[in-house]
Amino acid sequence: MAVYNVxxxxxxxxxxxxxxxxxxxxxxxxIIPLEILVKSxxxxxxxxxxxxxxxxxDSEPEELVEYINLLExxxxxxxxxxxxxxxxxxxxxxxxxSFKGDIRAIGDVxxxxxxxxxxxxxxxxxxxxxxxxxxxxxxxxxxxxxxxxTNDAHKTIQNLRLRDSRR
Amino acid sequence: xxxxxxxxxxLSSDQLRALAFVARRYDKxxxxxxxxQNIQFNWIKLEETPDLLHYLxxxxxxxxxxxxxxxxxxxxxHFAGATVDEVEDPRIYAEIIRQWSTLHPEFTFLPRxxxxxxxxxxxxxxxxxxxxxxxxxxxxxxxxxxxxxIVGGGMGRTxxxxxxxxxFLPKExxxxxxxxxxxxxxxxxxxxxxxxxxxxxxxxxxxxDAFKNQVEQEWLVIDRNLINHSQGxxxxxxxxxxEPDFYNKTFSIxxxxxxxxxxxxxxxxxxxxxxxxxxxxxxISLKPIGGIPGDATAExxxxxxxxxxxxxxxEIRVSHEQNLILPHVHESxxxxxxxxxxxxxxxxxxSGFITDMIACPGLDYCSLANARSIPVAQSISNKFKDIAxxxxxxxxxxxxxxxxxxxxxxxxxxxxLLGVDRNGEEFYQITLGGSGEDDASIGKIIGPGFSKDxxxxxxxxxxxxxxxxxxxxxxxxxxxxxxxxxPFKESLYGSV
Numbered sequence: 001m002a003v004y005n006v007x008x009x010x011x012x013x014x015x016x017x018x019x020x021x022x023x024x025x026x027x028x029x030x031i032i033p034l035e036i037l038v039k040s041x042x043x044x045x046x047x048x049x050x051x052x053x054x055x056x057x058d059s060e061p062e063e064l065v066e067y068i069n070l071l072e073x074x075x076x077x078x079x080x081x082x083x084x085x086x087x088x089x090x091x092x093x094x095x096x097x098s099f100k101g102d103i104r105a106i107g108d109v110x111x112x113x114x115x116x117x118x119x120x121x122x123x124x125x126x127x128x129x130x131x132x133x134x135x136x137x138x139x140x141x142x143x144x145x146x147x148x149x150t151n152d153a154h155k156t157i158q159n160l161r162l163r164d165s166r167r
Numbered sequence: 168x169x170x171x172x173x174x175x176x177x178l179s180s181d182q183l184r185a186l187a188f189v190a191r192r193y194d195k196x197x198x199x200x201x202x203x204q205n206i207q208f209n210w211i212k213l214e215e216t217p218d219l220l221h222y223l224x225x226x227x228x229x230x231x232x233x234x235x236x237x238x239x240x241x242x243x244x245h246f247a248g249a250t251v252d253e254v255e256d257p258r259i260y261a262e263i264i265r266q267w268s269t270l271h272p273e274f275t276f277l278p279r280x281x282x283x284x285x286x287x288x289x290x291x292x293x294x295x296x297x298x299x300x301x302x303x304x305x306x307x308x309x310x311x312x313x314x315x316x317i318v319g320g321g322m323g324r325t326x327x328x329x330x331x332x333x334x335f336l337p338k339e340x341x342x343x344x345x346x347x348x349x350x351x352x353x354x355x356x357x358x359x360x361x362x363x364x365x366x367x368x369x370x371x372x373x374x375x376d377a378f379k380n381q382v383e384q385e386w387l388v389i390d391r392n393l394i395n396h397s398q399g400x401x402x403x404x405x406x407x408x409x410e411p412d413f414y415n416k417t418f419s420i421x422x423x424x425x426x427x428x429x430x431x432x433x434x435x436x437x438x439x440x441x442x443x444x445x446x447x448x449x450x451i452s453l454k455p456i457g458g459i460p461g462d463a464t465a466e467x468x469x470x471x472x473x474x475x476x477x478x479x480x481x482e483i484r485v486s487h488e489q490n491l492i493l494p495h496v497h498e499s500x501x502x503x504x505x506x507x508x509x510x511x512x513x514x515x516x517x518s519g520f521i522t523d524m525i526a527c528p529g530l531d532y533c534s535l536a537n538a539r540s541i542p543v544a545q546s547i548s549n550k551f552k553d554i555a556x557x558x559x560x561x562x563x564x565x566x567x568x569x570x571x572x573x574x575x576x577x578x579x580x581x582x583x584l585l586g587v588d589r590n591g592e593e594f595y596q597i598t599l600g601g602s603g604e605d606d607a608s609i610g611k612i613i614g615p616g617f618s619k620d621x622x623x624x625x626x627x628x629x630x631x632x633x634x635x636x637x638x639x640x641x642x643x644x645x646x647x648x649x650x651x652x653x654p655f656k657e658s659l660y661g662s663v
Contacts, residue, residue, distance in 0.1 A: 058354075082236065084276025088353045091273055096388045119272035147266040149393050150273075157266070158400045 003104070003126045006118050006140065008133055012126075014052060014073065031075055034059055037067060045070065054106070057085035061092055071101055076122075078107035087120045094121035094151055115140045119152045168532065169211045170233040171223065175243035175261040175285075176204030176485040180472040183483050185226035187468035193219045198468070199532075200453060200461040202525055202576055203282070204242050204485045205233060209532045231269065236277045238268035238349075242284045244292045245486035248408060249494035251442045254304050254312065256408045257287040260341060263396050263404060267342050274349045278356035279364035281349070282321075294487060294579060294603035296320045296329045299366045300348060304338070312338045318348060318378070319370035322573035326609045327367040332379040343394040347386035351378070411480035411495060413443055423502040430505050432516035432554055438501065445498055449479075451491040451508060452515040452523065456552040459541050460526040461489030470511045478504050487576075488525055490518065520557040521565060521630070522548045525576050529569030529586065530593070536569035538586025538593035538619070543567055546623045551630075560630060563643045566601070579603030581644050582629060583610040584622065595622040599629070599655060600647045613652055614660050625659055632658045 003012045013029045020036060023044045031052035045051055052073035053064065064074075074093060076086040086105065093099040104124040105117050111131045118125075118140065131139070146154045155163075171186065178186075186206055190198045193215055194208040201207055211219065223229060232239055241261045248256040264283055268274070274281075284295045287304035295301035301317035313335040320329025336344050348366075355373070357363045370378045424430065439448040451471060454460050463471075471491055475483045478500050484492035496504060508514040517523045524547065527533065529540030544567055551557055566580030570587075577583030583598035594616040601610030617625045630643075632654050637646045647655075 082276050083358060084236075084274070084278075085354050085358075087273045087276065088350050091350070095390065113276075116270075116272040116275060143270060146272075147269055148271055151393075158397060161403070162399065 001126055001128060002130050003124055004114070004131075004136055005124045008136065010124060013050075016054065029072075031073065034063060038063060052102075055089065057083050057089060059089065061089065061097055065097070068097060068099060071099075073102040073104055074099065075104045075106045075126075078105060078109050081108045081110045081113060087116065090117070090121040091150075111135060111139045115143065119146070119148075119150045119154065121151060169208045169216065169219070169230060170201070171206050171208070171228060171230050172233050172240040173204050173206060173228075173485050174265045175241055175247065175258045176245050176487070177247075177258060178483045178485065180476040180481050180483065182226055182228055183468050183472040183475070185223065185228060187465040187472065189219060189223065190468065191465040197462050197464045199459075199528060200463065200485050200489050200491070202487045202489060202527075202574060203240055204245070204487055205240055206485070207528070209528070236279050236281075237275050238271065238277075238281045238283065241265050241268065242282070242293055242298075242487060244286045244288065245484040245492045246292060246439065246448055246494065247287070247484075248410060249441050249446075249448050250288060250290075251440055252290055253286075253288040254306055255287055256405075257285045257302075257304055259401065259405050259408050260302065260304065260314075260338065261285045262407070263341065263401065264345065267345070267396070274353060277349075277353055278358045279361060279366075281352070281366065283345075289605060291603070291605040291607070292486070294576065294607075296607040297322055297326075297576070297579060297603055298329065300345065301329050302341075305335075307335050314338065314341060316344065316348075319367040319375075320607075321365055321367045322576060322578050323365065324362060324571040324573070325365075325367065326573065326578035327371070328607045328609065329367075330370065330375050332375065332382065339395055339398070340391060342396050343389045343391040344382075344386055346394055347382045347389055350385050351381045355381075411482075413446065413480075413495070413497075418497045418499045423506075425502050425506065429509070429514070429516065430502065432558075433505055433514055434501065436516045436520065436558075437514075437518040441495065443495075447496050447498055447501060449493040449496045449501070449504065450486070450518040451493065451513050452517055453490050453513075454517060454523045454548065455512050455515050456522060457545050457549045458512075460524050460544050463491070467511050467513060470507065471513070474504060474507055488523065490523070516554060517557060519562050519564075521551045521560050521563045522557060524548070524565045524567060525580070526567040527569050527575035529567075529575075533569060533574075535572055536586065537571075537588035538569050538595065540567045540569040540575055540584075540586060543584060543586075543595065543619065543622060547626055550623055550627060560634065561642055563630070564602075565626070576603060577601070578609050579607070580610060581647070582626060584626075585616075587616060589616070593619045595619065595625075597622075597625060597629070597659075599652060600644065602644060606644075611652065613655055628658050629655050 016031050029050040033054045050072045054075040102123045105122045106126045145157050194210045199207045241264045243257050243261045247258045281299045283300045284293045284298040285302045297320045303315040316333040317329035318332050352366045356369045437450045478496050479493035480495050524544050526540040526544040530536040564581045566576040567584040568575035568577040577585045579601045585596040587594050596616040597613045598610030602608045
């Protein structure tokens with residue numbers, strides 16, 4: 001499993017926790033499912049260096065509001081690549097909740113989706129199929145021009161036209 | 168099968184020639200124009216597809232988003248930019264939507280396919296109310312332009328006429344509002360059952376008011392300045408659709424109008440009013456008697472491309488009724504045009520009449536179909552080939568689908584035929600009273616279906632009932648709306 005940001009492979013410090021057992025003895029950088037974070041008393045958080053949360057594609061971000069400032073990372077789990085709800089969820093976390101931390105795509109995400117994921121607001125992707133750095137680069141550079149205005153660094157085709165017409 | 172996108176049904180002569188080349192070089196010499204203003208090629212070899220797509224791309228054509236759970240090719244009025252009754256050329260906005268929807272990072276993995284149509288006249292020639300989103304451009308009382316936004320229409324196994332969720336959306340806000348609708352659909356549309364995944368089901372399950380409310384809430388938080396198209400871009404696009412310089416060419420002055428009845432018929436049936444009184448819109452029928460609705464050979468495509476270059480300012484349209492349109496033909500050149508079209512069997516004078524049918528590819532080509540559509544359309548066409556009889560019957564739209572997915576728009580046919588499989592045999596269910604136009608309605612099933620040997624006879628009987636009982640000047644649809652199914656039922660199934 002390789003974690004990529006838009007520039008390439010990144011080191012992954014995070015550990016996933018999936019149940020309540022020994023929750024108070026957790027240390028380090030830990031990602032907790034939203035339902036556990038919501039239901040637990042928050043005392044265990046004191047032992048942690050960094051906290052992240054794992055959402056499902058159908059999670060409602062409203063549930064997250066009161067914790068959002070604690071979080072360094074939000075993972076969105078794709079049960080299957082074609083379930084596109086995660087794309088909207090990331091967009092909402094960035095645009096409506098102004099979340100500035102890492103948003104990571106996990107689960108069944110495809111290399112072909114990398115560019116779309118980054119453009120809607122994901123900052124890292126955990127690919128299950130472990131693509132090579134070259135394949136990754138080819139994938140995100142496949143379409144060098146885009147039409148939609150999103151919050152990423154891409155210049156839109158309209159911007160480029162405007163720039164050219166001013167030359 | 169390769170489906171090629173023809174945005175808002177508009178082609179240049181060169182693009183049509185490119186499609187002719189594909190038909191000749193990579194297929195069996197013909198292509199099939201579809202109800203979504205696209206073209207399909209049915210005999211493409213997989214190993215030749217990369218070369219083919221490369222060739223299309225060189226001619227600025229592609230097949231992206233013609234399949235899959237994405238926003239599909241945007242459709243529009245095939246008379247756009249030429250008709251008298253429009254507020255503005257709707258293709259300006261269709262192009263803005265085409266750009267926005269192409270490889271949209273957020274909306275490329277939707278619950279199901281998503282179809283948008285844009286028109287700008289009262290007369291609906293694009294079945295707008297049967298789309299996931301239908302947009303009708305109009306002026307408000309202050310002369311500002313905006314859209315009526317209609318959501319949740321569709322054909323398929325659950326036919327629905329869309330509901331208006333906004334009467335007037337300022338045109339500047341088009342993209343941000345579409346984004347809000349798509350985001351609500353992407354998040355809450357059903358993904359557990361593909362037959363319930365279209366937006367029409369979401370609208371029905373939530374209720375229109377709740378759906379609308381969610382969209383409005385979403386729209387409030389969208390950064391409209393960021394998302395909306397720029398006015399500069401709109402101006403640039405408007406320039407691309409500006410009307411041709413109509414008098415920047417010389418027209419033949421001989422007014423060569425043939426003195427033949429076929430020409431007179433063609434003038435009456437296939438010629439439509441143009442916004443410029445010297446010009447006409449010409450519908451080129453792809454429904455020759457006994458032919459396959461929507462098919463055109465490579466030679467026919469090349470010829471239409473040449474004729475468009477000569478007579479119609481290099482422009483061709485594909486209609487959702489599977490015909491080709493030359494939008495800007497000078498009145499004095501109709502005769503010469505007709506002579507050329509007739510030689511290529513493209514001058515059938517049946518636009519809007521009973522033999523101008525819509526039919527999906529059906530079991531002959533499609534792996535989803537339960538029954539054949541094409542042979543039924545051909546038999547009906549042959550049965551009603553007498554043009555005088557067609558004119559007597561008047562405006563009557565037959566639409567044929569080979570399965571419940573309704574690609575042949577049978578729900579919207581005055582007479583709709585739906586192919587079903589009954590114990591391995593092809594049967595056809597008849598619906599009556601549908602309409603895809605501004606008076607949109609969904610046809611109702613009249614009774615038990617008919618076998619393939621009986622279906623043409625049944626259609627004949629239905630037409631007979633209408634002819635014998637209509638009031639003067641009454642169309643088939645108005646007769647049905649007045650009388651209901653009863654007289655047809657009695658005739659088809661005996662007294663009940």
